[in-house]
Amino acid sequence: MQYHSTRDNGISVTAAEAIKKGLSVEGGLFVPESFPEVSADEIKALAGMTYNQRAKFILGKYLTDFTEEELDYCVNNAYTEEKFGTKKIAPIYKLNSQAYFLELWHGPTCAFKDMALQILPYFMTTSMKKTGEKDEIVILVATSGDTGKAALEGFRDVNGTRIIVFYPNNGVSEIQKLQMVTQEGNNVSVAAVNGNFDDAQNGVKKIFTDADYAKLLERNGFKLSSANSINWGRLVPQIVYYFSAYADLIDNGEIECGDKVNVVVPTGNFGNILAAYYASKMGLPIAKFICASNENNVLTEFISTGVYNKNRAFHTTISPSMDILISSNLERFLYDLSGKDDKLITEWMTKLNSEGSYEISADVKEKLVTLFSAGCCNDAETMETISRTARESGYVIDTHTAVAKAVYDKYVAETGDSTKTIIASTASPFKFNQSVLIALENHNAVLGKDEFTLLNELSEKSGMEIPKSLAELKNKPIAFDLVCDKNEMQAIVSDFLMVE
Numbered sequence: 001m002q003y004h005s006t007r008d009n010g011i012s013v014t015a016a017e018a019i020k021k022g023l024s025v026e027g028g029l030f031v032p033e034s035f036p037e038v039s040a041d042e043i044k045a046l047a048g049m050t051y052n053q054r055a056k057f058i059l060g061k062y063l064t065d066f067t068e069e070e071l072d073y074c075v076n077n078a079y080t081e082e083k084f085g086t087k088k089i090a091p092i093y094k095l096n097s098q099a100y101f102l103e104l105w106h107g108p109t110c111a112f113k114d115m116a117l118q119i120l121p122y123f124m125t126t127s128m129k130k131t132g133e134k135d136e137i138v139i140l141v142a143t144s145g146d147t148g149k150a151a152l153e154g155f156r157d158v159n160g161t162r163i164i165v166f167y168p169n170n171g172v173s174e175i176q177k178l179q180m181v182t183q184e185g186n187n188v189s190v191a192a193v194n195g196n197f198d199d200a201q202n203g204v205k206k207i208f209t210d211a212d213y214a215k216l217l218e219r220n221g222f223k224l225s226s227a228n229s230i231n232w233g234r235l236v237p238q239i240v241y242y243f244s245a246y247a248d249l250i251d252n253g254e255i256e257c258g259d260k261v262n263v264v265v266p267t268g269n270f271g272n273i274l275a276a277y278y279a280s281k282m283g284l285p286i287a288k289f290i291c292a293s294n295e296n297n298v299l300t301e302f303i304s305t306g307v308y309n310k311n312r313a314f315h316t317t318i319s320p321s322m323d324i325l326i327s328s329n330l331e332r333f334l335y336d337l338s339g340k341d342d343k344l345i346t347e348w349m350t351k352l353n354s355e356g357s358y359e360i361s362a363d364v365k366e367k368l369v370t371l372f373s374a375g376c377c378n379d380a381e382t383m384e385t386i387s388r389t390a391r392e393s394g395y396v397i398d399t400h401t402a403v404a405k406a407v408y409d410k411y412v413a414e415t416g417d418s419t420k421t422i423i424a425s426t427a428s429p430f431k432f433n434q435s436v437l438i439a440l441e442n443h444n445a446v447l448g449k450d451e452f453t454l455l456n457e458l459s460e461k462s463g464m465e466i467p468k469s470l471a472e473l474k475n476k477p478i479a480f481d482l483v484c485d486k487n488e489m490q491a492i493v494s495d496f497l498m499v500e
């Protein structure tokens, strides 16, 4: 299997090269040249397998340059019961006879980013080895919260890698900050940047594009890389859990193999929902993709009008991991819908960059609306959905999952569609404990209480156990108290790597 760029079909690289590079030179994203088919019999066979066996089967179809042993090494180091607290890795929760939550948050940082970031480091080091790379890889991350911690946990103590995460000093939640500053591992560093997420992000970009600095690092045996969600190595592991969920539904007698299901995904960068689309291209029977957004509803509008327009107010919401105006992975989806028209994609993406908007052609739009449905909800509806879901079924969901549930409920009310539906549950409610407790009770329930009191109260209220990794934060020493200005970020990297 070779990989092309969405902006140049002439580019052709192996999976290992695509993973090592992250982004194609002309700015396009790597996409597989074709979608390997999975037959109905093969899907049926998945039902009897463990998550790791399913993962190896699906990943093997894309990472054809990886050996059997290499795939085993990656999968078995990433998805362990010890790290995920469950053998199932990504279990299904049956809400009722029609809707099922796919719990993607059992990993070490309690959000779905773990599903990809636990395995990416192994893909990365394997890819380096396969391509003859001798340098040590230095992962640079600017984070608004979830990605930074998931990347730190994924890369910690992985041989041949180092990782440095920059977060905005006053831009992450208390628990996210605690998760990062108490990070363990011999190859990690964390620093707060005075400024907002954009400052941290721009600082990282500047280090990445400084050619002289790259040379200095190379002389010292280091090469910079990134772990953000446009890397093929982050997308491909996400295809696995849609197959796994479907296989579980067969296994539990909820569906017959071949029955169509809907999927609902709370969307930000469009990575998670794109993985579901890729699964359907391979043969997974999906009827409708329902794209759920919060008040940053650029995708909802796009799916109904065919116009992508990022020129709009940015809203800070209680589902912050979806506060995004540029959904990078949409590019891969449009590439496929347009019949791999790299010229057209380049034109649209150039327009997005210069004018902040573009309009897709009528034929692409028609394909889009037959496959996709979209909806959005505001913070008040999100809160109401958490509260109503808990009242009706005793199941407590986080704010991001609640956006998906709210949009799904509206979809069912409008269409009467009774197709069985998988709702992607992307974070543990404990990670967003403050909003969840307010939804379940009221504002007074959280006033003046620290994070650990809130975790305890949410546990009592929900009957769910506090995730071990969050409970343990209380006794972890602070390992990082670095605070820097945005123009000092490069110096922090140099100090960490001991280069000058």
Ligand SMILES: *Cc1c(COP(=O)(O)O)cnc(C)c1O
Pocket (backbone or CB within 6 Å): 111, 112, 113, 146, 229, 266, 267, 268, 269, 270, 271, 272, 273, 321, 322, 400, 426, 427
């Ligand atoms: C990142 C994230 C999302 C959005 O996922 P995309 O792949 O960017 O669409 C949704 N929920 C949570 C909790 C996240 O961390």
